[in-house]
Amino acid sequence: MSDLPTTQLSLIRQLKFCAGHRLFRHESRCAFFHGHNYQVDLEVVAARGGIEVDDVGRIVDFSLIKKRMLGWLDDHWDHAFLIHEQDTNALAAIRQVEPVKYFVMPTNPTAENMARYLLEVVSPHVLSDLGVVARSISLWETAESCAVATRPDHPVAVAPDPPGEAVIIDSRNGVAG
Numbered sequence: 001m002s003d004l005p006t007t008q009l010s011l012i013r014q015l016k017f018c019a020g021h022r023l024f025r026h027e028s029r030c031a032f033f034h035g036h037n038y039q040v041d042l043e044v045v046a047a048r049g050g051i052e053v054d055d056v057g058r059i060v061d062f063s064l065i066k067k068r069m070l071g072w073l074d075d076h077w078d079h080a081f082l083i084h085e086q087d088t089n090a091l092a093a094i095r096q097v098e099p100v101k102y103f104v105m106p107t108n109p110t111a112e113n114m115a116r117y118l119l120e121v122v123s124p125h126v127l128s129d130l131g132v133v134a135r136s137i138s139l140w141e142t143a144e145s146c147a148v149a150t151r152p153d154h155p156v157a158v159a160p161d162p163p164g165e166a167v168i169i170d171s172r173n174g175v176a177g
């Protein structure tokens with residue numbers, strides 16, 4: 001019986017945020033400044049394997065993954081403008097606005113690249129001490145369109161650089177950073 005496949009367990013938590021972006025070098029209307037109500041489906045598994053649960057029967061408490069990942073999204077992407085670091089024209093424009101919150105991406109802020117950034121860079125940073133890893137991030141840009149980034153079965157163990165930080169300039173509170 002021992003060669004029967006073992007049931008694997010994962011959790012999915014939905015998280016929502018709003019952000020603006022534009023797609024650098026897009027050939028059509030996505031090159032204009034616009035925004036979306038994004039939804040993230042964050043799927044996590046136990047870091048030590050897909051069958052681990054605690055004494056209560058949980059991989060991890062849902063509230064903890066919400067707190068960590070939604071906390072990061074609220075601080076850095078929610079109500080911010082996401083701009084590709086090579087999009088110097090958009091960066092120059094957004095720096096004319098005050099108050100403002102923006103986040104410089106190392107890649108174009110497509111749903112695919114945003115999902116990959118959350119999976120590869122943000123999730124290790126916010127989840128590692130909870131004993132779980134993100135297996136996939138599904139990033140819904142609209143109710144119909146979603147990009148999915150999935151962790152490989154045997155990921156290379158490299159510590160990623162820490163995620164970037166939002167730039168928030170708001171003289172109403174005397175805050176610049």
Ligand SMILES: [Zn+2]
Pocket residue numbers: 021030034035036
């Ligand atoms: Zn868009």
